[in-house]
Amino acid sequence: MSNKIDSFNNTLAFIFVLIFLLPILFIFLNLFTATTDVWIHIKTYLLEEYVINSLIIVFFVALFTILIGTSLAWLVSMYDFPGVNLFKWLLIIPMAIPTYINAFIYSGLNETSGIFFNFFEYYFGLGPFIYNLYNIQNIYGVIFVMSISLYPYVYLLCLPAFANHSYSVFEVGKSLGLNQYQRMTKIGIPIVRPAVIAGVSFVIMETLAEYATMEYFGVPTFATGIFRAWFVLGDDVSSLRLSSILLTLVFFLIYFEEISRGKKNFDNPTNKVYKRKKEIPDNKALPTFLCSLVLFFGFILPLIQIFYWISYSFEEINIIFLAELIASSTGIALLSAITIIIFTLNISFISRITKNIFTKISIKIFSLGYAIPGVVLAVGVIAPITYMEKSFAKLFDYPPEAILTGTFILLITAYLVRFSTISIKTIDSGFNKISRNYDLVSESLGYSKIQTLLKVHAPILLPTVYSALILLFVDIVKELPMTLILRPFNFTTLPVYLYELAEAENLSSIGLPGLILIIICLIPVIILSKGIMNNVKH
Numbered sequence: 460m461s462n463k464i465d466s467f468n469n470t471l472a473f474i475f476v477l478i479f480l481l482p483i484l485f486i487f488l489n490l491f492t493a494t495t496d497v498w499i500h501i502k503t504y505l506l507e508e509y510v511i512n513s514l515i516i517v518f519f520v521a522l523f524t525i526l527i528g529t530s531l532a533w534l535v536s537m538y539d540f541p542g543v544n545l546f547k548w549l550l551i552i553p554m555a556i557p558t559y560i561n562a563f564i565y566s567g568l569n570e571t572s573g574i575f576f577n578f579f580e581y582y583f584g585l586g587p588f589i590y591n592l593y594n595i596q597n598i599y600g601v602i603f604v605m606s607i608s609l610y611p612y613v614y615l616l617c618l619p620a621f622a623n624h625s626y627s628v629f630e631v632g633k634s635l636g637l638n639q640y641q642r643m644t645k646i647g648i649p650i651v652r653p654a655v656i657a658g659v660s661f662v663i664m665e666t667l668a669e670y671a672t673m674e675y676f677g678v679p680t681f682a683t684g685i686f687r688a689w690f691v692l693g694d695d696v697s698s699l700r701l702s703s704i705l706l707t708l709v710f711f712l713i714y715f716e717e718i719s720r721g722k723k724n725f726d727n728p729t730n731k732v733y734k735r736k737k738e739i740p741d742n743k744a745l746p747t748f749l750c751s752l753v754l755f756f757g758f759i760l761p762l763i764q765i766f767y768w769i770s771y772s773f774e775e776i777n778i779i780f781l782a783e784l785i786a787s788s789t790g791i792a793l794l795s796a797i798t799i800i801i802f803t804l805n806i807s808f809i810s811r812i813t814k815n816i817f818t819k820i821s822i823k824i825f826s827l828g829y830a831i832p833g834v835v836l837a838v839g840v841i842a843p844i845t846y847m848e849k850s851f852a853k854l855f856d857y858p859p860e861a862i863l864t865g866t867f868i869l870l871i872t873a874y875l876v877r878f879s880t881i882s883i884k885t886i887d888s889g890f891n892k893i894s895r896n897y898d899l900v901s902e903s904l905g906y907s908k909i910q911t912l913l914k915v916h917a918p919i920l921l922p923t924v925y926s927a928l929i930l931l932f933v934d935i936v937k938e939l940p941m942t943l944i945l946r947p948f949n950f951t952t953l954p955v956y957l958y959e960l961a962e963a964e965n966l967s968s969i970g971l972p973g974l975i976l977i978i979i980c981l982i983p984v985i986i987l988s989k990g991i992m993n994n995v996k997h
Contacts, residue, residue, distance in 0.1 A: 472809055472821045475802070479824055479876055482839030483831070486706060489699035489842075497694035501701070505684065509701070513680045513708075516601055517666050523606035524662045525655060527753060528613025532651075534746045536621035541743070546750040547618070551988045553757030554611040555981040557937045557954070559671035560973050561608050563961045564761045565595050566675065567768075572967035574767050596676045604676075605666055607757045612665075613658035615987065620651040660716040667709060668832035670940040671958055681705040682834045682940070690944070695842055702835040709830050765977070768970030776971055784972065788936050788952040791867065795874040796931035800924060802875060803882035808912050811890050812898075822883065829880035837944040840873045870945040874935055881934060882927045889923030890916070926986060933983045937976060 534540075535547045568575045569589050580586025595603070670682040681701055689698035806825060810818050831839075844863045851862070863869050893916060901911040917924075939954040946955065953976045960968050 472806070472813075472818055475806060476821050476824055478872070479828065479879075481843060482836060482876060483706065485843040485846075486699050486702045486835070486839045489696060490703055492696055495694055495696045497688065497692050498697040498700060501684070501688065501697050505679065506701075508679050509681050509684045512598060512678055513667065513705075515598065516605070516678070516680065517663050519602045520605045520609065520666050521659050521663055523602070524610040524613050525659055527606065527610040528658060529617050529651065529655060531610075531750060531753060532614050532617035532621050534750065536618060538746055540746045542747055542750070546747075546754070548988060549754055549758075550614055550750060551611050551984055552981070553608060553754075554615075554987075555984045556608065556758065556761055556977055557939075557980060558605055558608040558665070558669055559675070559939060559954070559961075560957065560969075560976065561761055562601075562604050562672040562675055563957065563966060563969055563973070564764045565600065565604055566961075567966040567969075568595075568760075568764060569593065570966060572768060572771055574764055577767075598676075598678050601672055601676050601678050604672060605669065607753070609662045609665055610753070610757070612661045613655060616654040616658040617651045620654040656716055660712065663712055664709065664830050664832075667705065668834070668940075670832075670834050671961075675961055681708075682832060685834050685838055686940070686944070689838055695838075695845070698838050699842060702838050705832060705835055709832065710827075713827070713830055762977075765970050765974050768967050769974065770970075772967045772970060775968065781972060781975075784951060784953050784956055785975065787950060788954075789932075791870070791950075791952065792932045792935040794867075795871045795878075795935050796928050798871055799875055799879055799882050799931055800886075800928055803879050803886055803927075804912075804920075804924070806879075807883060807886045807890055808908075808916070810887070812908060822887075825883050826880050828877045831877060833877065833938060833940040834944070836873055836877050837941045840869060840876070841945060844869060865945075865947050867947060870942065870947070873941045873945055874938070877938075877941065878931055878934055881930050885923055885927035885930065886920065889920045893919055929986060930983050933980055936979055 531546075531550055535543055535550070567573045569592065570576060571586075571590070576586050576589050579589045594600075668682065670686060673680045673683045674686070681704065685698050685701045685705070688694050688701060803825075806822070810822050828836075841864060848862050848864060897915050897919075898911060901915050906914065936952070937954055939958060942952055943955055943958065946952070951959075953972050957969055957972055957976070960966070960972075
């Protein structure tokens, strides 16, 4: 009986793995197809630009997020200065603004509907001068916007690493004559190195996956190239080949992150926490100013512009249409999140009751989903389905028609592949807290495996499942490239609508829908920050 259950579980896991691997395999198998004129053109004239721009952006965004994130985490962990306890929380909030919304906002600051333009025009008559003063829509603007939007990934992971480490290591550094800066660079940074690597890996993956910011700022990268090759030039071969290059880069990054961390460990010999100093050397106001500056550019200034746009276009707001947008966004997000929860709950349970190499490999594969850029995954999902639909048309001799293309099934499948990582990690952590004695008692009472899951594990896992559901819901609500590519005809979500407004240069109408999306995105930020702050010793 046990062998039959294991066989069934392995079969189920294999089906799930196949769903995950099909888009990836199809992308790489395309390398063996014949080249096209479009691909030759891209390889000759555009590929070098895609590579150089992508690498430059990734390098500088990673560099600036490390500098900002680690510096802020060090300041709020090690020093006592005005507002430190408040900044500890507030510096996480910029995560709530999706990168593409920040891109639209910063582009509009010196436009005719922007606060910079109107302030200088109203008080000094310098509106045209401000309008022509700078142009953020270039590679430098991309680096700035992505750095100020993504630094919390590094900050969030470094904060508990700094705050919870033993005071003794810093005492030793002090006894050796190291000043504050030297203790940070020679002791603090090596201690949080695993956290920095993990945080910057997230940053790099988000940077490579970003499409809307690159497109709106007119910076050609792999993400924009993939989209244009398929939907503008109409060449699936070129799009898939660009996807394979980007996917290889992502997998290399994952491998590098794994070997960088390795089995390295940093032990805390005591529980003594580094005591905050009563004052800051030289200038106590300096850390307050630095934290305020980052918070201003990361959250306060974008929020001011959002509210200004709302006041600017309040009379033109169509409440009914906005309500429909919210309903469509939340509806597809909730349906997809529930689907992913059911899927990942089964996978995590199979992993718990079936201990073999195949299930371990399966879990590892499912963990790759979030690393795959949305535009790559969308192309990887739609390409084999399009090929299948064309093959059926030839086989049965009928005109080609969409069977799955442009349906919610395809869209939810793409969400499933990409966002299952979040749910699996969360539910696995919940399963790990449940003693296996519960399983043994359940078995002694004659419960089947599925009864054990539903009657024993599920009630205990409810808080974990709710957390996973919220995180999934918000990630899907703000997802743009996959929704933009795979959505059914006439189906629009908040991010898609915001993107369309920006493309039409109607930035003043972004206000209220943008604010609603930011409020929704605040939910997981609060959940994450509470969890991390609970792990920070005071």
